[in-house]
Amino acid sequence: MTTPALTLPKPTMKKTSRADGATEEASKSRWDEVSVSTLVPKMRTEGLHAYFGQAEVLKGISLKIAEKQVTAVIGPSGCGKSTFVRCLNRMHEVVPGARATGQVLLDTQDIYHGDVDAVRVRRRVGMVFQKPNPFPTMSIRDNVLAGLRLNGERPDDPDAVVEKMLQRVALWDEVKDILGRAGTGLSGGQQQRLCIARSLALEPEVLLMDEPCSALDPIATARVEELIHELRKSYTIVIVTHNMQQAARVANFTAFFYLGKLIEHDRTDVIFTRPKEQRTEDYITGRFG
Amino acid sequence: MLSTYNRRKFTDVFVRSACVVAAVIALIPLISVLYYVTARGIGGINLDFFTELPKPVGEAGGGMANAIVGTLKLVLLACAIGIPPGVLAGVYLAEFGHSRFGKLVRFSADVMSGVPSITVGIFVYSLVVLQTKQFSALAGGIALAVLMLPTVTRTTEELLKLVPESLREAALGLGLPKWRATLRVMLRTAAPGIATGVMLAVARVAGETAPLLFTAFNNRFWSSGLNEPTASLPVNIYTYAVSPYEEWHRQAWAAALVLLLLVLLLNVSARLLVRNRVGAR
Numbered sequence: 150m151t152t153p154a155l156t157l158p159k160p161t162m163k164k165t166s167r168a169d170g171a172t173e174e175a176s177k178s179r180w181d182e183v184s185v186s187t188l189v190p191k192m193r194t195e196g197l198h199a200y201f202g203q204a205e206v207l208k209g210i211s212l213k214i215a216e217k218q219v220t221a222v223i224g225p226s227g228c229g230k231s232t233f234v235r236c237l238n239r240m241h242e243v244v245p246g247a248r249a250t251g252q253v254l255l256d257t258q259d260i261y262h263g264d265v266d267a268v269r270v271r272r273r274v275g276m277v278f279q280k281p282n283p284f285p286t287m288s289i290r291d292n293v294l295a296g297l298r299l300n301g302e303r304p305d306d307p308d309a310v311v312e313k314m315l316q317r318v319a320l321w322d323e324v325k326d327i328l329g330r331a332g333t334g335l336s337g338g339q340q341q342r343l344c345i346a347r348s349l350a351l352e353p354e355v356l357l358m359d360e361p362c363s364a365l366d367p368i369a370t371a372r373v374e375e376l377i378h379e380l381r382k383s384y385t386i387v388i389v390t391h392n393m394q395q396a397a398r399v400a401n402f403t404a405f406f407y408l409g410k411l412i413e414h415d416r417t418d419v420i421f422t423r424p425k426e427q428r429t430e431d432y433i434t435g436r437f438g
Numbered sequence: 439m440l441s442t443y444n445r446r447k448f449t450d451v452f453v454r455s456a457c458v459v460a461a462v463i464a465l466i467p468l469i470s471v472l473y474y475v476t477a478r479g480i481g482g483i484n485l486d487f488f489t490e491l492p493k494p495v496g497e498a499g500g501g502m503a504n505a506i507v508g509t510l511k512l513v514l515l516a517c518a519i520g521i522p523p524g525v526l527a528g529v530y531l532a533e534f535g536h537s538r539f540g541k542l543v544r545f546s547a548d549v550m551s552g553v554p555s556i557t558v559g560i561f562v563y564s565l566v567v568l569q570t571k572q573f574s575a576l577a578g579g580i581a582l583a584v585l586m587l588p589t590v591t592r593t594t595e596e597l598l599k600l601v602p603e604s605l606r607e608a609a610l611g612l613g614l615p616k617w618r619a620t621l622r623v624m625l626r627t628a629a630p631g632i633a634t635g636v637m638l639a640v641a642r643v644a645g646e647t648a649p650l651l652f653t654a655f656n657n658r659f660w661s662s663g664l665n666e667p668t669a670s671l672p673v674n675i676y677t678y679a680v681s682p683y684e685e686w687h688r689q690a691w692a693a694a695l696v697l698l699l700l701v702l703l704l705n706v707s708a709r710l711l712v713r714n715r716v717g718a719r
Contacts, residue, residue: 243610245536272613282604286627296612299622344608351612 185402185415190254191216191355191385192237192274197251199232199241206232208409209251214355219377219386221400221417223393225432228406230389234357237387238274239267255355272300275353279360281340283332283347290328292343296351314346318376338369342376349384356380358388362395374399393433397421405429475694482692492658495683502693504660505669508575509700512654512670513644515579520586521636525625527587528594528632533620535595544595551588558584559649567653573667578654582643589642593635597628630711637708641701647672671697 190213199207206229214220214237222230235241236249239260252259260270283292293311297304304310311328315321320342324335332343341361348356358377362370377399380386390396396403397417404414405426413420413429424430431437486501493500527543534540562581567573601624609619625632655667656677671693678690 238611240607240611243607268613268615270613271611276607276611278604278607278611280604282602282608284605284608284623284627286629296614299609299612299614299618347608347612 185213185419188213188215188218188402190214191256192387193252193254194233194236195252195254197233197236197249197253199229199236199249200247201244202246206409207236207249210406210411212404212411212414214385214387215402216385217381217383218401219381219388219399220402220404221396222387222389222404222406223391223396223432224406224412225437226391229409230406231359233406234276234359234387234389237355237357238271238276240271240276242267272296272351273353274355274357275348275351277341277345277348277356277358277361280364281337281344283335283340283343285331285333287332288329289324289332289335289343292332293346293350295347300351310350314350315343317349317380318342318346319372319379320346336369338365338372341365341369341373345373345376345380349380353384355385355387358386360389360391363391370395393421405432407432472698475691475698479691479693479695482688483695487689487692487696491660492689495686498685500689502669502671502674502689502696504657505671505674505693506696508654508657508661508668508670509644509672509697511575511668512578512582512650513640515575515664516582516586516643517636517640519579520583520639521590524587524590524636525594525632527591528598529620529625531591531595532598532624544592547588547591550584551592554648555585555646556648556651559652562649563652570665572665573653573655574665575654575661575668576664578650578668578670579664581649581653582646585643585646585649586636586639589639590636593639594628594632597631597635598624600631601627633711634708637704637711641704641708644701644704645672645697647676651676671700 192214194210194212197207197210198205210229210233222233224230232241236253241247241249249261251261253261255270255273258265260267260274283289284295287295290307290311291298293314294304294307297310312321312325315324320339323339324343332340335343341364345356345361362373365373374395377386377388381401388396388399400417402414403417403420405412405420405424405428407428413424413426415425420429421433424433486499487503488501488506489503490499490501491504492502527547531540531544531547535544558581562577562584566577566580570577605623605627606619609623610616614623650670650673654670654673656673657667657669661668675690675693675697678686678693681687
């Protein structure tokens with residue numbers, strides 16, 4: 150397969166010259182062996198509908214999530230992108246009155262099948278939220294171990310787990326001397342990386358990120374994005390973002406949602422340079438949204 | 439320009455001094471109670487007061503050791519009986535309180551916190567004392583527990599509701615079952631606040647007299663176990679204060695001072711407990 154040189158559209162990429170140096174390099178390899186028609190799905194939704202009470206928020210989404218790739222979900226506010234990722238680990242139904250129908254396959258198993266325990270699904274499909282939410286009663290160390298400990302597991306070597314996970318999110322050097330301090334005392338960006346470490350400690354197969362940088366400043370955002378670059382080697386990642394530049398920087402695939410429908414799903418470079426749908430083009434060029 | 443500025447400045451000074459005056463007025467009863475009780479009570483306090491049983495009328499000396507122990511016993515009993523259901527009911531209200539039943543429970547708790555304490559005494563009298571045919575520490579403990587229950591329930595509920603919903607999401611996102619997320623994350627996060635609320639409820643019932651009059655009754659001697667009438671500081675204060683003996687009046691003041699200090703101790707320790715927890719963060 151030929152690899153097109155990445156030339157992203159001027160209006161969207163202009164402002165991101167700071168990160169260009171880093172991402173351009175990474176993105177050269179980003180399009181190797183990926184294509185939306187031949188992608189290997191880790192997860193797949195079929196006719197997924199989601200409701201809050203009477204309101205239908207997702208209107209039949211069928212989408213493949215590529216294994217060990219980053220899939221970005223973009224779209225204007227209220228298009229259902231957050232709801233979509235929350236359906237991927239059955240967090241949607243946690244909200245009173247919320248329900249979903251249709252199929253969501255994780256590997257080959259339908260996670261909405263009656264026999265499937267939502268709690269088990271959430272251990273395989275981890276989640277990082279918009280606002281960093283470390284547990285305030287726990288130290289940095291205990292926050293990393295929280296998922297294991299609160300589930301009643303006792304890791305053989307907790308210190309090793311803590312170090313490994315904090316290394317993985319590139320937080321170790323910053324906090325290795327203050328592991329006993331409260332997680333809530335860290336800066337926003339550090340807290341978010343701590344929360345990512347907390348999710349990774351459970352060794353999930355898929356990591357869902359619901360606007361993980363929207364509460365962070367640009368520098369912290371850059372750190373988290375670098376981290377996503379690292380993580381996609383080992384994890385399947387789905388990231389919801391308001392920020393189209395971010396999608397362009399981190400994602401292999403991008404799905405554009407509008408009014409509860411999937412408008413277009415393709416390689417990120419295709420979405421941003423030659424979208425097939427007029428609405429996608431209108432959105433990414435800033436004509437609405 | 440200048441006149442507007444002057445007018446604002448005057449208003450500022452006026453309102454601020456009004457607030458200070460109001461605060462001072464509010465402090466007057468508190469300070470004077472503290473002062474008066476200390477002044478009158480300090481004379482009756484000596485080692486005997488804490489170690490001796492009451493002496494018969496006419497004999498000098500004697501103490502209230504049995505009443506001090508009795509009050510502690512009643513308060514501990516009330517905690518053991520009242521706190522667990524109160525906290526669990528609070529968890530229920532916070533988690534499932536939107537149902538009809540939840541609203542009923544909340545309404546009952548609110549009504550219950552307004553029930554006069556003497557009424558609770560009569561209730562426990564007919565429920566426990568009449569059935570067991572004796573006044574007992576147990577009956578007194580139950581009466582105090584009933585009084586604590588609504589406060590503990592509503593405090594727990596309110597404090598659980600203050601815990602950010604994002605923490606529940608974090609816990610559920612880590613694959614915790616709902617009950618574990620509730621107990622080990624939500625309740626754990628609210629725990630310091632709940633502890634303060636509980637301590638304040640304890641401090642309040644520690645000074646209750648009316649519900650003890652016909653439940654724990656009184657006892658001039660040591661009471662063993664839970665099935666005997668027991669002395670307590672508030673009831674002793676009442677009994678001694680209405681008696682015609684000068685010596686007893688002196689002891690009533692001393693008992694009032696001890697009770698005040700006990701309640702103060704509970705209050706302060708509750709606050710310290712919370713401050714330390716927060717400081718550790």
